[in-house]
Amino acid sequence: MRKFTPYILLIPTFIIITIFIYIPTVYSFRLSFFRQSPFGNREIYVGIKNFTKLFTDPNYYRAFGINILYALITVTATIFFAFLLAQLLNQKIPGTRFFRLFIFSPYAISPAIAGVLWSFLLNPVVGHINYVFMKLFGLHVEWLTQTPFAFISIVMASIWKMLPFSLIFYLAGLQSIPDSLIESSLIDGANLWTRMWKIKFPLLSPITFYLVIMTLTSSMFSSFGIIDIMTKGGPVGSTTTLIYKLYLDAFAYQKTGLAAAQSIIMFLIMGIVTYIYFKNVEKNVHYQ
């Protein structure tokens, strides 16, 4: 009996992920080689035409470029600010518990709600940010409907939403650095900045690596809610990332084959990310 127990224990998990993750992935491959007939009642085999269509479409390249830029900025800024903030929050000063409570709170808020909150703040008529801009620089900015401001807006909202997750991990990491290490560096006369970037940052590199992967995944996928609420991919497609384009093609324009091909491309990108992650973890023995 004991021989079969582990398999029985794993069955529920594997049934669910087979039906709802593996099968859709395989199905996506199949769909990507077909096109819906004009009335959507049959599928026409088109080979790799969906892929060639994508790779000859300037709009797709544009979404790709926008996504890369968006991911680069949000991931870098999130990691950088989270690391700095973690230093501040790691001190034994009064009120730390409250500061943590407040600064962690966006973690519990959904991307869509984050989008609503920032839409309001950036609203040209009633938004407080615009008022401040008016007062300081005499500028009236149409944040969500002008390029490049719409892009800047979704970046801001995304960083706000993503920051707590990384911060929580850095704080845990800092608390695990032995005091003796920091003390010896103090005796060596390392200043604050050096201590932070030359000693602590390298020590926490496994965490940083994990966070880069996680925030990258976030910026590829969870960004959907923020974009859908704030800009709907506009103006003129300047905030249409890969996931948003996929959504439009799949559900607004009913281009099943083309959307499936995009799923496959994203799947391959994530495959590469996963591979890099595995390779790195194998090298890293810090994880113990």
Next chain:
Amino acid sequence: MKLSTKKKMSFITSEVLLVIISLIVMLPVILAISMSFMKPEEVFSFPPKLIPSTLHIQNYIEAMQLVDFKRMLLNSTIIAFFITLGKLITGTLAGYAFASFNFKGKKISFGLLFITLFLPAETVMVLPLFLIVKNFGWVNTFWALIIPFTASATNAFLMRQHFMTIPKELEDAAKIDGATSMEYFWKILIPLSKPMIGGAALINFVYAWNLYLWPLIVTMEDKMKTVQIGVKMLIDGQGSNNWGVIMAGTIIALVPTLLIFFAIQNVFVKSLVSSGLKG
């Protein structure tokens, strides 16, 4: 002496910085709360006001009339509860298998599960997933909103991590006393893991409550929609002329998870961290 004044200075600087940063981070939420209690003329006042002059609850009443938030809160609660329950059941079972057993295919099944960590199917594979669910006849039902999310690698790994920290001797002792694997699991392992399971439950609940793209696609009728979608309906329907009402709806949607998070943050953070590290 000099050092201590220096220390004091840096403390004060940190303190001031943290107050400012906390305020900046909380500002969107604070402003949303105060907006939700403002009369329309106050919302549009120039310069923008920070604090409402009266607690004007009309916005909440109006938001509830425009969008059926009562029903949507119920939907979101049902969905989040059952997704959490499902993930905990499948996760503890799978975690137990990986932590306490050696079996043929252990490495492969572990790898197969691990791959799904980087494949949020509800976004990347949203189209085929939708077509499959449609085939089941699940569109517009709770099945579609719950069942696909009732298992995840994250939960299985988190539980495995935790079960591995429980001394093997306990299991051996239970076996000597004649307990079966499942008896040991129910009577000893699960009770010992209560804090971890609680933390995982919170993470899962917040995740499920905050789902957006999937409910947007599989719910056609208003009576099946979740609060996240309710907020979208409000902002799409109101344009930008009724921010007080939009903010009232937003507060309705975000208060549950925010309160949970505020109340039991420590448990939350502990579980979150152990879910990610030590791969």
